[in-house]
Amino acid sequence: MLQKNHYHKSIILLHWVMALSIFLMLISGTIMEYATITKSVKFMVYQYHKSLGVLLLISLFIRIFCRIFTHIPPLPKKFSGLGIKLARLGHYLLYFLIFIMVFSGWLIVSTSSSGLPTIVFGLFEFPHIPNLAGERRLHKLAELIHLIAAICLFLAIVGHILAVIKHKIIDKQNLLKRMWFTDK
Numbered sequence: 186m187l188q189k190n191h192y193h194k195s196i197i198l199l200h201w202v203m204a205l206s207i208f209l210m211l212i213s214g215t216i217m218e219y220a221t222i223t224k225s226v227k228f229m230v231y232q233y234h235k236s237l238g239v240l241l242l243i244s245l246f247i248r249i250f251c252r253i254f255t256h257i258p259p260l261p262k263k264f265s266g267l268g269i270k271l272a273r274l275g276h277y278l279l280y281f282l283i284f285i286m287v288f289s290g291w292l293i294v295s296t297s298s299s300g301l302p303t304i305v306f307g308l309f310e311f312p313h314i315p316n317l318a319g320e321r322r323l324h325k326l327a328e329l330i331h332l333i334a335a336i337c338l339f340l341a342i343v344g345h346i347l348a349v350i351k352h353k354i355i356d357k358q359n360l361l362k363r364m365w366f367t368d369k
Contacts, residue, residue: 191363193255199248200364206241207283210234211339228301235294235303239311242287249280261358275345282338289334292327296320 192200213234217227260269294303295314298321303311317323352358 189256190258191365192258193251194366195251196248196255197364197366199244199251203241203244203248203283206237206244207338207342210237210241210286211335213237214335231301232304232307235290235311236306238287238290239303239305241283242291245280245283245287258363261360263356263358272348275341275348278341279338279345282334282341285334286331286338289327289331292317293324293331296324296327298324 191197213230216222217230217234222230260272264272291314294301295317296319298319300313300318303313305311349360352360
């Protein structure tokens with residue numbers, strides 16, 4: 186049984202699913218854009234990348250719902266008022282950037298003139314946003330936003346990880362156990 190200083194199991198599971206999805210999306214996005222690969226492999230990587238995006242979108246909304254309706258452990262008493270504000274701001278920034286990444290990716294595929302469907306892990310087709318196919322200017326803008334958001338999300342994740350490390354090493358506070366299934 187988790188203590189009051191842990192997040193709810195649903196949030197813990199979603200945190201790690203989302204973390205893994207983001208990591209795999211950053212890798213697959215980099216491969217799609219910069220690796221020299223055949224068209225068939227590129228198509229496969231695109232479908233995988235888009236499938237992860239759909240998983241991330243669904244996970245994000247479930248996580249926000251769970252965060253609203255489940256127990257959120259208080260930050261340690263040693264946190265200053267500024268520290269609490271920065272922690273909250275960091276989490277909201279991560280949620281915002283994840284949403285921008287997923288939505289701009291959805292815009293990219295929806296505005297593409299190729300019309301290739303998004304087949305989520307080979308199971309079902311995820312719809313495009315209606316009436317946007319071939320909108321070239323919006324497509325280019327969505328690509329730019331996606332790239333900028335990817336860089337910002339990467340930096341925010343690095344900051345998030347560094348904050349956890351700083352609290353562990355300097356402040357002697359193991360915040361990671363709040364986001365794990367046991368106290369170990």
